[in-house]
Amino acid sequence: MSHSQPVPILASMEKVAPQQQTVVIPATQQHTASIIFVHGLGQNTFTWQAMIREGLVPSLPHVEWILPQASEKRVTYSNNILRPSWFNIATLPPGDEEFDEPAISESIEIVEDLILAELHRGIDARRIILVGFSQGAALSLMVALSTLHDLGGIASLSGWIPPRAREHPLTSPHVPILWCHGNADTEIPLSVGQDAVAFLRTHIREDVQFHTYAGLEHTINDEEVNDLLTWLVKQTAN
Numbered sequence: 186m187s188h189s190q191p192v193p194i195l196a197s198m199e200k201v202a203p204q205q206q207t208v209v210i211p212a213t214q215q216h217t218a219s220i221i222f223v224h225g226l227g228q229n230t231f232t233w234q235a236m237i238r239e240g241l242v243p244s245l246p247h248v249e250w251i252l253p254q255a256s257e258k259r260v261t262y263s264n265n266i267l268r269p270s271w272f273n274i275a276t277l278p279p280g281d282e283e284f285d286e287p288a289i290s291e292s293i294e295i296v297e298d299l300i301l302a303e304l305h306r307g308i309d310a311r312r313i314i315l316v317g318f319s320q321g322a323a324l325s326l327m328v329a330l331s332t333l334h335d336l337g338g339i340a341s342l343s344g345w346i347p348p349r350a351r352e353h354p355l356t357s358p359h360v361p362i363l364w365c366h367g368n369a370d371t372e373i374p375l376s377v378g379q380d381a382v383a384f385l386r387t388h389i390r391e392d393v394q395f396h397t398y399a400g401l402e403h404t405i406n407d408e409e410v411n412d413l414l415t416w417l418v419k420q421t422a423n
Contacts (some may be wrong), residue, residue: 200364206319207299208230208234208251210242211249212248213242213304214247215247215353216248216308217243217247217421218248218249218312218337218421219235219248219250219312219313219314220245220248220249220250220314221253222237222250222251222252222316223271223311223318223321223322223325224252224269224317225320226262226269226271226274227260227268228251228318228321229255229269236410237362237403244418245414245417251303253295253296254269255271256270257270258272258273258288260275261273261274262274270320272285272292272320273357277373278345278372278373279323279349280313283347284350289327293324293331294327296315296324296328297332300313300336304334311336311338312337313337314339314417314420315328315338315339315340316337316339316417317339317340318342320404322341323345323347325344326344326345327346327347327377328359329362330346330351330355330357331350331353332357333356334357335357337420338360339363340364340365340416340417341364341378341381342366342405342409342413343365343373343404344364344366344381345378345381346381355389359390360389361394361397362385362391362392363396363416364378364381364394364395365396365397365405365409365412365413366396366397366398367402367404367406368398368399368401369402370401372402372403373403
């Protein structure tokens with residue numbers, strides 16, 4: 186597949202009843218790299234499967250995809266109803282003081298356990314990549330700031346980094362970062378992404394790539410998926 190052409194993606198990502206389990210999309214050739222894809226608030230493992238299977242898997246046959254599922258929690262922003270969520274939020278854009286520490290710690294542990302499972306299977310940490318959308322991106326980035334493993338990269342799609350997660354020294358300052366953000370996003374405004382990227386460029390010693398997309402709201406488009414694919418091909422090259 187040529188990486189110069191946009192990759193087709195799912196036109197609409199439907200929300201269905203959450204599947205309370207991790208979904209694995211196996212490598213189609215010898216498994217040499219793993220990508221953990223972390224969904225956003227109110228989503229589930231089904232939300233992203235069409236995009237991954239159709240837009241990414243064919244060009245990454247050596248990659249196994251791991252899609253963890255958040256449990257349902259009462260979300261203040263959603264009038265306290267139960268929704269799949271990695272941690273509670275009260276506002277969008279997220280407030281600077283918002284930090285649901287118990288749920289964040291629990292969710293970081295879920296991702297860390299998935300990383301450890303891949304390490305125990307013989308996958309090098311530098312060939313394990315986290316990709317997240319929105320709240321899933323925030324969680325992936327918080328894992329990157331606190332993990333003891335030298336991961337192969339973090340891709341943030343419309344994400345943010347809570348200010349309180351930036352208070353401690355980074356334990357893994359060598360992780361490559363890809364940040365993708367629409368300039369018409371009102372839920373996580375571009376300025377929030379720009380602030381986080383500025384923080385990362387001050388503290389991360391590796392390349393921090395920052396891509397913005399004209400007219401894109403809080404979602405993804407073909408151009409973004411193509412940029413993600415190009416980056417993943419490079420980060421997982423044998």
